[in-house]
Amino acid sequence: MLQIDMLSKVPVYEQIISQIERLIMLGVLREGDKIPSVRSLALQLSINPNTIQKAVSIMDQRGIIMSASGRGCFVRPGACEVIKQERRQQLGTLKEQLSELKLAGITAAELHAFIDELYSEGVDENDRNQGNK
Amino acid sequence: MLQIDMLSKVPVYEQIISQIERLIMLGVLREGDKIPSVRSLALQLSINPNTIQKAVSIMDQRGIIMSASGRGCFVRPGACEVIKQERRQQLGTLKEQLSELKLAGITAAELHAFIDELYSEGVDENDRNQGNK
Amino acid sequence: MLQIDMLSKVPVYEQIISQIERLIMLGVLREGDKIPSVRSLALQLSINPNTIQKAVSIMDQRGIIMSASGRGCFVRPGACEVIKQERRQQLGTLKEQLSELKLAGITAAELHAFIDELYSEGVDENDRNQGNK
Amino acid sequence: MLQIDMLSKVPVYEQIISQIERLIMLGVLREGDKIPSVRSLALQLSINPNTIQKAVSIMDQRGIIMSASGRGCFVRPGACEVIKQERRQQLGTLKEQLSELKLAGITAAELHAFIDELYSEGVDENDRNQGNK
DNA sequence: GTGGTCTAGACCACT
DNA sequence: GTGGTCTAGACCACC
Numbered sequence: 001m002l003q004i005d006m007l008s009k010v011p012v013y014e015q016i017i018s019q020i021e022r023l024i025m026l027g028v029l030r031e032g033d034k035i036p037s038v039r040s041l042a043l044q045l046s047i048n049p050n051t052i053q054k055a056v057s058i059m060d061q062r063g064i065i066m067s068a069s070g071r072g073c074f075v076r077p078g079a080c081e082v083i084k085q086e087r088r089q090q091l092g093t094l095k096e097q098l099s100e101l102k103l104a105g106i107t108a109a110e111l112h113a114f115i116d117e118l119y120s121e122g123v124d125e126n127d128r129n130q131g132n133k
Numbered sequence: 134m135l136q137i138d139m140l141s142k143v144p145v146y147e148q149i150i151s152q153i154e155r156l157i158m159l160g161v162l163r164e165g166d167k168i169p170s171v172r173s174l175a176l177q178l179s180i181n182p183n184t185i186q187k188a189v190s191i192m193d194q195r196g197i198i199m200s201a202s203g204r205g206c207f208v209r210p211g212a213c214e215v216i217k218q219e220r221r222q223q224l225g226t227l228k229e230q231l232s233e234l235k236l237a238g239i240t241a242a243e244l245h246a247f248i249d250e251l252y253s254e255g256v257d258e259n260d261r262n263q264g265n266k
Numbered sequence: 267m268l269q270i271d272m273l274s275k276v277p278v279y280e281q282i283i284s285q286i287e288r289l290i291m292l293g294v295l296r297e298g299d300k301i302p303s304v305r306s307l308a309l310q311l312s313i314n315p316n317t318i319q320k321a322v323s324i325m326d327q328r329g330i331i332m333s334a335s336g337r338g339c340f341v342r343p344g345a346c347e348v349i350k351q352e353r354r355q356q357l358g359t360l361k362e363q364l365s366e367l368k369l370a371g372i373t374a375a376e377l378h379a380f381i382d383e384l385y386s387e388g389v390d391e392n393d394r395n396q397g398n399k
Numbered sequence: 400m401l402q403i404d405m406l407s408k409v410p411v412y413e414q415i416i417s418q419i420e421r422l423i424m425l426g427v428l429r430e431g432d433k434i435p436s437v438r439s440l441a442l443q444l445s446i447n448p449n450t451i452q453k454a455v456s457i458m459d460q461r462g463i464i465m466s467a468s469g470r471g472c473f474v475r476p477g478a479c480e481v482i483k484q485e486r487r488q489q490l491g492t493l494k495e496q497l498s499e500l501k502l503a504g505i506t507a508a509e510l511h512a513f514i515d516e517l518y519s520e521g522v523d524e525n526d527r528n529q530g531n532k
Numbered sequence: 533g534t535g536g537t538c539t540a541g542a543c544c545a546c547t
Numbered sequence: 548g549t550g551g552t553c554t555a556g557a558c559c560a561c562c
């Protein structure tokens with residue numbers, strides 16, 4: 001279900017979070033759905049349970065999931081909205097990066113083309129997403 | 134000349150590197166120019182000399198500057214090209230980020246507008262850059 | 267595993283780098299393998315951890331290893347290629363040195379003999395290297 | 400007469416030494432010839448006199464030149480032999496470098512070709528050198 | 533004065 | 548435990 005890249009610099013717990021968020025945005029995990037248990041994920045990904053637990057507690061705190069002790073974790077109603085809001089805040093970070101690329105001589109046209117390409121390729125993904133809106 | 138944000142998560146030495154790279158791309162520092170000495174920067178920014186040294190050593194390795202004991206550090210001929218190449222590689226990173234934003238429901242139109250705004254505001258900076266081409 | 271010559275003029279961290287690179291080229295360390303931790307190496311070689319860290323950080327930048335906080339350092343896929351490329355660039359340096367030897371009256375025949383001797387002695391090492399290809 | 404590369408990592412005083420040695424080996428400077436004064440070289444190369452002085456005193460110590468106070472510096476009789484001896488000792492250093500290249504997969508054939516190329520191109524230089532033998 | 537290496541020791545985030 | 552950043556201070560070679 002999840003795939004962890006051990007050669008990435010991105011912390012494992014962040015990889016877990018963003019992948020689960022992605023599954024939610026894609027509609028694979030819907031609001032109210034149960035999330036695999038910490039122990040099963042730890043076994044399955046051969047990762048330290050503490051790492052999974054960290055991801056879970058962060059998502060819990062952000063309002064993306066709710067963990068009911070003894071019963072497991074569930075996607076919280078409204079999780080999609082929370083995630084969308086998070087991501088919009090990332091636009092600020094994006095701005096700094098783009099201004100560096102601008103200095104590097106990358107033209108606006110190049111970026112526009114880049115975006116169009118990105119948005120045209122994964123149309124099917126977007127469609128699946130509609131169901132979760 | 135340089136401004137360091139001690140509260141930022143991005144390491145001080147990286148801030149130094151990207152700011153010097155910025156000065157080079159802007160044409161403020163030209164190829165062959167001498168860069169302020171490690172110790173003077175350390176005093177000026179009230180940062181430990183070792184931290185500056187780290188930045189210098191990395192830029193040296195990357196081919197952006199040339200540092201020689203007793204003589205100082207100089208912007209290498211071809212530094213601009215190296216920097217541009219680095220930045221272009223960042224387009225790969227950008228792709229992953231954008232695909233997350235896409236999932237978050239941010240439209241291509243929004244991003245296009247974002248880019249246009251960014252490229253229209255700093256026209257004066259672009260003009261100064263012409264001299265370094 | 268590694269041996270450091272504290273009396274050598276070549277910096278300790280460079281000795282570490284070239285020895286690890288050597289182990290990789292010999293196939294002792296293979297792509298994906300874990301490298302001994304910074305602290306353990308520091309203890310074992312009785313060298314300050316910062317010095318090891320410097321070596322690690324440089325190898326990371328060069329694409330020879332992949333280092334991730336909390337997980338450790340691993341030989342990167344493709345490390346061999348990077349190392350080979352580095353070494354080939356050293357051919358340029360070699361040229362300058364040889365031209366000095368040439369001026370000193372050392373004949374081409376002498377150098378040819380020198381090379382043949384070098385390439386004939388370590389045949390066993392070459393065999394071990396085959397496995398890593 | 401001499402050319403200093405300010406962008407090189409090689410210390411200026413070493414550049415001076417090796418270039419003067421080169422002129423001697425080429426027969427441009429012959430045994431007994433006067434070497435340009437410290438002050439004139441310093442002016443001409445726009446280099447700190449102390450640096451030139453360092454080069455001079457090292458060459459003096461090695462027996463390549465003799466400095467007669469008040470009269471200047473002269474190429475010592477037998478300088479060529481001293482230089483040749485020095486360079487032969489560098490063969491040891493060469494061995495280590497070559498063994499690294501060997502590990503990098505550079506074949507003996509490649510090196511042989513490299514040497515042949517080097518020894519064929521500068522025939523004229525060798526001819527000039529004959530006169531000094 | 534310049535850059536470069538190394539040590540010692542602290543602190544942080546990640547597993 | 549892992550790697551990564553930073554400080555403080557020492558020492559070196561070079562100019």
